[in-house]
Amino acid sequence: MAMRFSPAITRLIAELNKLPGIGAKTAQRLAFHILAQDNEQALALADAIRDAKQDVTLCSECCNLTEDDPCDICRSQNRDRSVVCVVENPRDVSVMERVQNFDGLYHVLHGAISPMEDIGPEDIKLRELLQRLQQHQEIEEIILAMNPSIEGEATALYIARLLHKTGIKTTQLSHGIPMGADLEYADAETLSRALKNRQEL
Amino acid sequence: MRLTSLKLTNFRNYGKLELSFEDGIHVFYGDNAQGKTNLLEAIFLCTCARSHRTGRDEELILHGENFYKSEVEFLTDRGLEEKVSFAYIQAEALNSSRSLRKMSYNDIEVSNISEMIGLFHAVIFAPEDLQIVKGGPGGRRRFLDLLISQISRPYFRALQRYSHLLSQRNSLLKIIRERGSANRSSSKRTDMAAGGPGLATEAKDTADDIETLELPPMTIQEELSVWDRSLAAEAAHILKQRLDYVEQISNSASLSLAYLTDSNEELSLKYKGIGGISHLQSEGEIAAIFYARLQRSAEDDVFRGSTSLGPHRDDLEVNLNEYPARTYASQGQQRSLVLSLKIAELLLLRERTGERPILLLDDVMSELDSKRRERLLEIVKDHQVFMTGTDKEHMFENNDDPTQFLTGGQERSMYFYYVKAGSVTPV
Numbered sequence: 207m208a209m210r211f212s213p214a215i216t217r218l219i220a221e222l223n224k225l226p227g228i229g230a231k232t233a234q235r236l237a238f239h240i241l242a243q244d245n246e247q248a249l250a251l252a253d254a255i256r257d258a259k260q261d262v263t264l265c266s267e268c269c270n271l272t273e274d275d276p277c278d279i280c281r282s283q284n285r286d287r288s289v290v291c292v293v294e295n296p297r298d299v300s301v302m303e304r305v306q307n308f309d310g311l312y313h314v315l316h317g318a319i320s321p322m323e324d325i326g327p328e329d330i331k332l333r334e335l336l337q338r339l340q341q342h343q344e345i346e347e348i349i350l351a352m353n354p355s356i357e358g359e360a361t362a363l364y365i366a367r368l369l370h371k372t373g374i375k376t377t378q379l380s381h382g383i384p385m386g387a388d389l390e391y392a393d394a395e396t397l398s399r400a401l402k403n404r405q406e407l
Numbered sequence: 408m409r410l411t412s413l414k415l416t417n418f419r420n421y422g423k424l425e426l427s428f429e430d431g432i433h434v435f436y437g438d439n440a441q442g443k444t445n446l447l448e449a450i451f452l453c454t455c456a457r458s459h460r461t462g463r464d465e466e467l468i469l470h471g472e473n474f475y476k477s478e479v480e481f482l483t484d485r486g487l488e489e490k491v492s493f494a495y496i497q498a499e500a501l502n503s504s505r506s507l508r509k510m511s512y513n514d515i516e517v518s519n520i521s522e523m524i525g526l527f528h529a530v531i532f533a534p535e536d537l538q539i540v541k542g543g544p545g546g547r548r549r550f551l552d553l554l555i556s557q558i559s560r561p562y563f564r565a566l567q568r569y570s571h572l573l574s575q576r577n578s579l580l581k582i583i584r585e586r587g588s589a590n591r592s593s594s595k596r597t598d599m600a601a602g603g604p605g606l607a608t609e610a611k612d613t614a615d616d617i618e619t620l621e622l623p624p625m626t627i628q629e630e631l632s633v634w635d636r637s638l639a640a641e642a643a644h645i646l647k648q649r650l651d652y653v654e655q656i657s658n659s660a661s662l663s664l665a666y667l668t669d670s671n672e673e674l675s676l677k678y679k680g681i682g683g684i685s686h687l688q689s690e691g692e693i694a695a696i697f698y699a700r701l702q703r704s705a706e707d708d709v710f711r712g713s714t715s716l717g718p719h720r721d722d723l724e725v726n727l728n729e730y731p732a733r734t735y736a737s738q739g740q741q742r743s744l745v746l747s748l749k750i751a752e753l754l755l756l757r758e759r760t761g762e763r764p765i766l767l768l769d770d771v772m773s774e775l776d777s778k779r780r781e782r783l784l785e786i787v788k789d790h791q792v793f794m795t796g797t798d799k800e801h802m803f804e805n806n807d808d809p810t811q812f813l814t815g816g817q818e819r820s821m822y823f824y825y826v827k828a829g830s831v832t833p834v
Contacts, residue, residue, distance in 0.1 A: 321578035
């Protein structure tokens with residue numbers, strides 16, 4: 207099955223193949239698509255990657271990806287500075303922002319604890335969170351919004367443990383059935399969790 | 408329920424096979440190593456995605472091919488026609504680093520294996536099952552887990568989550584162990600414990616200092632507790648169910664043994680776990696006890712680099728007249744014990760699911776004396792049965808009426824299939 211291409215093409219395919227969700231076949235298809243594009247178009251992709259990599263850094267406050275430091279959420283005058291929502295990934299910030307009814311600040315951990323993958327508490331942005339809490343005494347509540355995975359839950363418990371001594375109020379997002387979706391589309395794990403956390407009407 | 412059709416592709420020595428079945432007793436016969444057991448294996452696989460002979464899916468693929476598929480159609484006792492299929496595709500065939508399992512229920516693809524369990528029910532009795540009495544604790548745990556999982560999906564999900572949490576905890580134990588031996592030479596840990604940098608230290612401003620800012624020290628127990636809380640919750644669910652079921656299996660198997668052997672020998676099962684736990688306690692109480700035990704064994708576990716207690720280490724003691732059957736029972740008694748346990752499995756499944764499981768008998772009929780054979784067939788007279796035997800003549804040896812031998816005097820339709828080198832011919 208192995209096909210041979212010239213070194214430059216092979217290199218392009220290999221690089222694309224390293225991206226998440228891109229298998230060998232897709233990498234080949236993308237590579238040939240890029241090569242079929244005119245110069246300008248293809249190089250625009252290369253430039254976009256280079257620029258993004260150069261300009262995007264981590265916000266020194268919340269560790270979210272940003273081109274300006276501090277990021278516009280951390281700089282905003284209209285946000286409640288007493289509440290910080292802790293999430294695993296920059297993507298989670300966008301999701302929370304779409305909701306538009308959270309007006310506090312964020313903290314992005316860039317991962318979750320997972321000993322199996324050798325990711326410990328010191329490998330995610332927890333030191334930054336602790337430092338932030340020391341520097342900003344106005345923070346009164348931490349909302350933990352980790353993914354509802356085994357690792358996300360362990361990370362939430364770990365943070366709760368860390369914060370216990372500080373006396374800062376720590377809350378966690380509740381888990382339940384997605385609104386707007388039919389009950390039949392909820393997966394078993396979600397459904398059994400929602401059943402466990404049911405509320406009296 | 409009743410199996411109506413079996414379709415195999417590249418399964419063991421079958422390239423392509425399609426068979427359809429009526430109710431009754433189905434007999435696969437032929438010489439050794441022609442593929443009789445493979446048929447029962449393929450049917451059984453559709454209950455739980457796992458062969459009764461091997462845990463390695465690679466072994467199930469026809470030599471030279473890169474995937475297998477087993478599909479069964481069946482008619483439930485509620486009158487529904489259903490279909491489940493399990494396929495396994497090798498990593499190489501996908502140009503990927505991971506192999507793939509494909510499952511479907513009524514032609515709709517299912518991604519989580521927990522949703523496939525408990526759809527199709529079959530109980531198998533094969534020579535390997537003697538290991539339930541004779542072998543190590545692993546086989547007995549599997550016997551329990553498979554039975555309970557077929558009745559309760561939350562149980563199966565708890566098993567999945569438990570094993571994931573356990574891998575995380577064991578990885579952390581090894582990390583702590585290595586850190587411990589590294590620190591003993593540099594004594595970094597002790598410095599920290601004696602009031603090193605932590606939350607209480609002065610705030611630091613520059614980004615460089617972040618690297619030197621240490622997270623506040625935690626004890627081993629605290630560090631493990633992050634996993635132990637969830638681990639204890641899943642363990643409690645597993646333990647509670649196992650204790651409940653062991654009680655019921657014990658009673659049911661005991662009755663079966665008496666019926667099979669006309670004796671007053673007494674079979675009893677005892678769950679051997681961490682102690683101090685009974686089926687009368689609530690899940691919450693069990694979780695609290697288990698959590699405390701986990702935390703107490705933290706230092707030992709770090710030393711071993713693995714978790715020394717829990718459902719993954721427990722055992723099920725099978726006793727005959729209050730003595731461990733593993734050492735005290737004769738070969739014949741052990742066989743009767745396993746058969747009683749299997750009948751208990753069948754009856755419990757029937758009672759809890761409202762479906763009559765299919766019975767698969769791999770090469771066991773000739774091992775049983777006529778009384779046990781008759782009683783077994785009496786118990787399963789309403790169940791569809793599939794069995795294997797070496798050759799027709801041998802199976803009927805010393806029997807004037809072969810049908811009597813195989814039906815135990817029950818009024819059953821009989822179907823015979825001659826199996827030779829991967830082809831199956833109805834006779």
